[in-house]
């Protein structure tokens with residue numbers, strides 16, 4: 001892709017290392033499970049920092065199928081909303097994992113657009129407890145986001161928030177690779 005496109009996406013996609021519960025955006029995305037009733041990892045951190053109002057809202061949503069997304073307010077978090085999505089559990093790669101992970105990103109972005117949200121932060125969905133290999137998962141995350149932003153101009157910024165140095169470097173590498181930095 002040419003230099004112009006490179007500059008264009010540099011402004012709209014950011015990769016940072018940190019704790020997603022501290023990020024001030026219109027919506028942070030939660031890597032939840034089908035019950036939407038909480039769990040470990042980033043899900044546990046979001047509910048812990050956001051307080052019990054998030055869980056209360058989640059209880060009224062009736063769960064969430066894998067690859068789909070639902071929205072709640074964000075309680076005590078600095079963001080305005082939490083978009084809860086469910087990535088696939090990685091079982092070798094021949095169980096529609098790729099498509100389901102792609103849909104988790106796509107449906108989260110669609111829900112942001114539907115709610116007129118301009119800035120959104122993602123964790124690395126499925127690469128913790130759900131053991132999706134991060135090399136493949138980061139490629140899907142970035143590819144899906146770039147394709148979405150090419151066709152949508154209302155979202156101003158997508159931030160990937162990585163929890164470890166290693167994960168940060170992998171995502172950064174994928175983005176740089178894509179735009180030949």
Ligand code: AR6
Pocket residue numbers: 018019020021031032033038039040041042043044045087123124125126127128129130131132161162163164167
């Ligand atoms: N900020 C950003 N990233 C984080 C944070 C944080 N505060 N905490 C953890 N991560 P995981 P999954 C990273 O396991 O694989 C839950 O129990 C973490 O290092 O949270 O989609 C749910 O209820 C990893 O890179 O999500 C489900 O049952 C990434 O977030 C299940 O885990 C995702 O890891 C979902 O598993």
